[in-house]
Amino acid sequence: MSEAPNTGDEELVVLARGGDLDAFNRLVDRYQGSVYSLCVRLLGNREAAEDAAQEAFLSAYRALDRFHGGSFRSWVLRIAANEAKDELRRRRRKDGATSLEAIFDRQESPVEIPDPSEGAEVIVERHDFGRALEIALGDLPFEQRQAVLLVDVYEFAYEEVARLTNASVGTVKSRIHRGRERLRQAMIARPELFEGLVRPEE
Amino acid sequence: MEIRSWLSPRHRQRNRLHAYIEGALEGAERTQFEAAMARDPALAREVGELRAIRLAARELPEIEAPRSFRLTAAMVAAPARQAPAPRRAPVALRLAQGAAALSVFALAVTFVAGAVDNERAADTAASGESASLAVEDATTKQAPAAAAASGGATNSTAATAEGRPPVATSVPSPFAPTLPPYSPTSSVSGQGVTATAETPATAVASPTPRAPATGPGEAVTAMPTPVPPLTGGGDAATVPGTPSTSAYGTRDGGVTGGATITQSAPAGADKDGPGTMRLAQAGLAAVAVLAIGATIVLSLRRRREP
Incomplete structure (x- = not known):
């Protein structure tokens, strides 16, 4: 590898544009965790997420000329979000699923989350708010899940999500509000999870 | 964050709540919201729960690839995979949208046609007044009853709806193109008071004996050959055995007695009566409601899918 380990993203992008595939693969190494995490949370299926993540990096490589600076991570995450959506459509058509929610694979959890059938006791024992939140996120409708993930987990601006999803800012806001409310309803069903986390607001 | 003033108070409050947990609420709105939380423990708790969820979401660990x-x-050299084409709306959704649009349009047409029809009838009645084509004084004193009784000649609905005395007019009617000439013996009776119509232009006697008919609340007596009365307040009032009563004597809920008052009314509108129009409108409204409902349900179902 010709470039130094701490080479900046923009420099790697310049090298990759010149045909240096190794430079681009350095970027892949840096962000594949973020990209795969987003895909698996959006798709709820490891295999589909792997396909989407791979396609995202390939699309990013081919679209490097359209990268005009800023955060390479945000840029590649936007591409990944689109690829995840396309992957859902492909699988829906291929599998003939009647609903895209059916593709959300419950047998194969996106992360090591406890099986909901284990019951509240197990979750209480683990006392893992984050894992319960992963389950609740997976239960959201796709559009709400996508909006909440991009804004609350990946810190996208509403306007970015609106452009990405071809929706108005108002629609994105509405999806986020409804998504958060559904998450809250799911989480307050297990009040013990909130212990120590919620302090009454002044 | 600007909270739009046209939103409902509930929506504004929701927007403030989410803007607050994002740290985007500023200035007076932030102060007001904090005051609202201080007054409302449930709101404060909700804010705390949403904030905890948002913080936890930000701390979700990255999932190892x-x-x-x-x-x-080889990957780079391979042709790019085509993104799936955008989905077209399902056939059912397109059908529902089409049916909704068509039925709403047809419903609008019926309302416009009805309004135009009523306006034309009112205009006709008004012009009849100005032309002094009314029955004589004795008759006009009983004008409401007389006009109602001579429903075929006057659009009694329009006339009475506007609060002026319905006045029989002599505008040539397509329904009565061959009325017989004036006969001084004809008479119009309303609510039991009989008046002799002597104005040729307004009251034209039928040469044949007619069956006086009773509309809703009115009595029409055919002179000089009374025959058993007929009760018929509806559009299809007919006089058995008295064919001379004819179509123009029974339209629009009115009944022609001894005097047949001619007046034009839109051929299509009154022929079947306003009841038919209302029935059609009700049917169209039902179809529209069903189609719009189906469109909403199918669209919502589709929106759940990317």
Whole structure:
């Protein structure tokens, strides 16, 4: 590898544009965790997420000329979000699923989350708010899940999500509000999870 | 964050709540919201729960990729995979949208046609007044009853709806193109008071004996050959055995007695009566409601899918 380990993203992008595939693969190494995490949370299926993540990096490589600076991570995450959506459509058509929610694979959890059938006791024992939140996120409708993930987990601006999803800012806001409310309803069903986390607001 | 003033108070409050947990609420709105939280413990708790969820979401751990996604020369050289084409709306949804649009349009047409019809009838009645084509004084004193009784000649609905005395007019009617000439013996009776119509233009006697008919609340007596009365307040009032009563004597809920008052009314509108129009409107409204409902349900179902 010709470039130094701490080479900046923009420099790697310049090298990759010149045909240096190794430079681009350095970027892949840096962000594949973020990209795969987003895909698996959006798709709820490891295999589909792997396909989407791979396609995202390939699309990013081919679209490097359209990268005009800023955060390479945000840029590649936007591409990944689109690829995840396309992957859902492909699988829906291929599998003939009647609903895209059916593709959300419950047998194969996106992360090591406890099986909901284990019951509240197990979750209480683990006392893992984050894992319960992963389950609740997976239960959201796709559009709400996508909006909440991009804004609350990946810190996208509403306007970015609106452009990405071809929706108005108002629609994105509405999806986020409804998504958060559904998450809250799911989480307050297990009040013990909130212990120590919620302090009454002044 | 600007909270739009045209939103309902509930929506504004929701927007403030989410803007607050995002740290985007500023200035007076932030102060007001904090005051509202201080007054409302449930709101304060909700804010705390949403904030905890948002913080936890930000701290969700990255999921380790199960393999490397590094690109190879072969991958880069391969043709790009085509993104799936945008989905077209399902046939059912397109059908529902089409039916909704058509039925709403047809419903609008019926309302416009009805309004135009009523306006034309009112205009006709008004012009009849100005032309002094009314029955004589004795008759006009009983004008409401007389006009109602001579429903075929006057659009009694329009006339009475506007609060002026319905006045029989002599505008040539397509329904009565061959009325017989004036007969001084004809008479119009309303609510039991009989008046002799002597104005040729307004009251034209039928040469044949007619069956006096009783509309809703009115009595029409045919002179000089009374025959058993007929009760018929509806559009299809007919006089058995008295064919001379004819179509123009029974339209629009009115009944022609001894005097047949001619007046034009839109051929299509009154022929079947306003009841038919209302029935059609009710049917169209039902179809529209069903089609719009189906469109909403199908659209919502589709929106759940990317």
